[in-house]
Amino acid sequence: MAHPYTAPLADMRFVIEEVLQAPASWARCGRFAEVDAGMAAQVLEEAGxxxxxxxxxxxxPGDLEGCRLDQGQVRTPGGFREAYRTFVDGGWPALACDAQWGGQGLPLLLEAALYEMLLSCNQAWSMYPGLLHGAYATLEAHGSEALKALYLPKLASGEWLAAMALTEPQAGSDLGQVRTRAEAQADGSLRVTGSKIFISGADHDLTDNIVHLVLCRLPDAPPGSKGLSLALVPKLLPDGSRNGIEVDALEHKMGIHGSATCALRYEGATGWLIGAPHRGLQAMFVMMNAARLHVGLQGLGHLERATQSALAYAAERRQLRAPAVPEGQDHRGADPIAWHPAMRRTLWTLRALTEGLRVVAYRAALLIDEAQHHADPERRARSQRLAALLTPIVKAFGTHQGFQGVSAALQVFGGYGYVHEYGIEQQLRDLRIALIYEGTNEIQAIDLLQRKVLADGGAALHALVDDIEAEAARCEAALPHMAEALRRECARLLEATAALQAGREQDPEWPLRVADDYLMGCGHLLLAWAWAAMARAAAGGDDAARARHQRELADFGLQWLLPQAERHWRQVLAREAGLPWV
Known part of the structure; x- marks a missing residue:
């Protein structure tokens, strides 16, 4: 049977308090000045x-039951509504929302930790509230005062949920092909008509109202993505009547069966413009970037759950005789598979990926907090650049490594991993979509290299390298081999970036051919930074067991996982490696 989940509170607190030293950063952010380590620990404990x-x-059970469409209304699996009511009663939707709109005003970093735990336990359910913060932030940044007054308190409290309606049958990743129309009305509203597909949470029975943020075109819109506008289209209108939104079908999917993925029509639905006309994509990117961090946390959450399960199963499952046994242990017939070298390697890989990715994802969340609230304007600007740089890496690298890690965890279970009762096969099915939605991982790689690195001449990238080299300097005395590894990988990153900057004019397709490898190389560098930062922070503390574990984990990562980066950097620099037409 599936192993129980235990929230990794000690590991989370170690990252937040010791590695990232977030409480010191919060003290410089006026909104979070009263948030200290003790308060954060209480939030994490209750969330766990x-x-x-x-x-x-x-x-x-939700995976087996799935959602169903009943006379145009989506019904979620048993227990989902009750869990959501408990979630709302606990004040969790309002965690990172501004107190002005009924929120608790806590850091996004704590919300990220909350969602790591939620996603470890039920990704399908977590997707319903998971879109709330992005919708809230989009409306707060670009909505009219009237729309904010009406909708933000309901979103912050979780009384209403939200959906992001971008995709159409002919317009997947190419949003420039969106055809949904919006016509201005005399009362200042819009009349929205069109079809959307693959819309998560477009309808359900968790809340009465659902706020759709819809990409559409006004009659005078220029072609392509520059002609898109963003409309707020609620399921229920302010007078309580039903809007012109019809659910045509529920998608039957590989995983996340408890998440309602809808095909729907807007039939002259009433909506209101968010932001300026034809500037909808700019407004929607606020929600999309929040969603991309959320998706990266899906990789982390599944990795944590899979690692816990694999470690527990490997300790109890006895097969064959191990060639060696831990000190103080004796052979007694068959040995736990955790003693076998092949399994030890897998289990250490899972640990190294999980703990490293947590540091990277949490750092991205902390940077967003600083970009929005830090007292120093220069620090805000620098954190904004770094957050933008890290977001595609967290999304793509986190989900890629998460999926590969869950697959490796399933292998630990052998044949039992392939059946539903142990839970690991569901994790693999549920997580697979994370490599696709909210911008495929290939698109994330292109965004990283083309827009976040080459477009600004590498300014943000050099800021990241400065931070990593600063960590290398802090490691120099006690952990010189880690300092050396960080400097070596930074040099490889800068060499690859300089080559692409110099050669892309002669070969414009070169960055597009190697963007995936470039992102993977950056991801491995960030893992190495995370392992070194954890080992250094633990070595300076008074927890000997933690210090030993972090040193062993960092050594394993540098020896067994970081060498994978060399292949990616070699591929980036292989300019002559063309791609024939297929």
Whole structure:
């Protein structure tokens, strides 16, 4: 049977308090000045209790039951509504929202930690509230005062949920092909008509109202993505009447069966413009960037759950005789498979990926907090550049490594991993979509290299390298081999970037051919930074067991996982490696 989930509170607190030293940063952010390590620990503890005790029991049954369409209304699996009501009653939707709109005003970093736990326990359910913060932030940044007054308190409280309606049958990643129309009305509203597909949470029974943010075109819109506008289209209008939104079908998917993925029509639905006409994509990117961090956390959440399960199973499953045994242990018939070298390598890989990715993802969340609230304007600007740089890496590298890690964890279970009762096969099915939605991982790689690195001459990238080299300097005395590894990988990154900057005019397709490898190389460098930062922070503390573990984990990562980066950098520099037409 599936192993129970335990929230990794000690690991989370170690990253937040010791590695990232977030409380010191919060002290410089006026909104978070009263948030200290003790308060953060209380939030994490309560969140872990909700995730493990309330949400986790809904996961496997919800997968088997799935959603259903009943006379145009989506019904979610049993237990989902009750779990959501408990979530709302606990004040969790309002965690990172501004107090002006009924929120708690806590850091996004704590919300990221909350969602790591929720996603570990039930990804399908977590997708419903997972879109809330992005919708809230989009409306707060670009909505009219009237729209904000009406909708932000309802979103912050979780009384209403939100959906992001971008994709159409002919317009997947190419949003320039969106055809949904919006016509201005005399009362200042819009009349929205068109079809959308693959819309997560477009309809459900968790809340009465659902706020759709819809990409559409006004009659005078120029062609392509520059002609898109963004409309707020609610399921229920302010007078309580039903809007012109019809659900045509529920998609039957490989995974996340408890998440309602809808095909729907807007039939002259009433909506209101968010932001300026024809500037909808700029406004929508606020929600999309929040969603991309959320998707990266899906990789982390599944990795944590899969690692816990694989470690527990490997300790209890006895097969064959191990060639060697831990000190103080004796052979007694068959040995735990955790003693076998092949399994030890897999289990250490899972640990190294999980703990490293947590540092990277949490750092991205902390940078967003600083970009929005830090007292120093220069620090805000620098954090904004770094957050933009890290977001595509967290999304693409986090989900790629998460999926590969869950697959490796399934292998630990052998044949038992392939059946539903142990839960790991559901994790693999559920997580696979994360490599596709909110911008495919290939698009994330192109965004990183073309827009976040080459477009500004590498300014943001050099800021990241400065931070990593500063960590190398801090490691120099006690952990010189880690300092050397960080400097070596920084040099490889800069060499590859300089080559692409110099050669892309003569070969414009070169960056597009190697963008995936470039992102993977950056991801491995960030893992190395995370391992070194954890080992250095633990070595300076008073927890000997933690210090030993982080040193062993960093050594494993540098020896067994970081060498994968060399292949990616070699591929980036192989300019002559063309791609024939197929």
């Amino acid at each position: 209790r909700f995730a493990a005790e309330v949400l986790a029991p809904t996961n496997a």
